[in-house]
Amino acid sequence: MLKTRIIPCLDVSEGRVVKGVNFVDLVDAGDPVEQAKVYNDQGADELCFLDITATSDNRDTILDVVSRTAEEVFMPLTVGGGVRGVDDIRNLLNAGADKIAINSAAVKNPEFVKEAANKCGNQCIVVAIDAKRSGDSWEVFTHGGREGSGIDVVEWAQRMAEYGAGEILLTSMDRDGTKKGFDLELTRKVADSVSVPVIASGGVGTLDHLVDGVKEGHASAVLAASIFHFGEYTIAQARQAMDEAGLAVRT
């Protein structure tokens, strides 16, 4: 039986982890590779790096981080942030990433997702959607949640899946950083309307929130940053909570 995936996410800027935790024994807690090794040892199911480097002319830094990580840990790695063209995707894949998350560039030019999926394979294209509630529906936001697009999230997710996205990474901007839990209504709406897996993201504050994301949000995977970064919970504790709630997880 397929297991529910638990995915820790690291925000990386200029090659350094932002908001990282001081795990004991870490020589350099700001080094994404060191953090990746910790998550690997804890049994994370996948890893996600989000490059939040402000400048786009510094792509080599994230490539170096990815290639050093891929030499150390043997697990699926998703990388997102600042991906603008097929060359960016190729470079990240060649550095050792397995999946590439596309966000603003997809909104700017939806055909880009088609092109990327055709050239690199659906399985490595993740469309990241930043969603903000507006009345009874949700709007797609870009540029780190600063710019509205006027696009409906559910329609957008369906279109992206149709264009070849192998997976949807869905972040609630309303919940992100609040620790109030996923926007379950949003997650369920999107997960139930697309045939590809949906990763729930944004708002995790407790282990129960992870369980809710799957049970009530119908997500295939759950992503969290701060609860793992700050050492509040380990991946093993997350797995145990999900197991106790009756969800299939890796042992």
Next chain:
Amino acid sequence: MAKESIVIIDYGSGNLRSAAKAFERVSADEGLDVDVLVSSKPEDVLKADRIILPGQGAFADCMKGLSGIDGMIDALEESVIEKARPFLGICIGMQLMATRGLEHGLTAGLNWIPGEVVPLRPENKELKIPHMGWNALHQPLTEPQDNRHFVLRNVDSSQDYYFVHSFVFECKDSFHILGMTDYGGLIPAIVGRDNMIGMQFHPEKSQKTGLRLIAEFMQWKP
């Protein structure tokens, strides 16, 4: 004894650096002292003691990439079929062992194991496609350990492997299926015959359990 060599065939189907790293890591951990080479040259395939065919993307594109390298398919036939050197196909590399594939049109495969690569259509329509994530192997467990395939002798149902695929290898003969996984019903996860084995999942991405299978493959003497 001369140093063993492994070739990972590079035919333009994605990144092979991390795959090579996985084999190098296993070689170091097991004290095997094996040379791992990523190459797109048929002569390297002819020289290698073990051959890895990886693969990402669609069946048709991958087969096109492989046959687009002058002499590559002949080299594979000579090494794997005539000289019976151990062969491992991973993901699409496993699917290419089939007679034909239906992804992006009907395309002939290597035809080493009779069967077709068809869309994955689980009966439970709520199941997502691709089949993406960690899943367990079933079939090898029904065999007593002594009777099992050398590469699979240490597999047990508590271990999971990382899958990502939308198509599935339907073998014509069930004896070619060495392992199954459950995704809305049992589907082939490992196929093989004689000196060749193919894995639908990614052992090189499956952490310790995956590296264990790579280690077994590297020591397999079919």
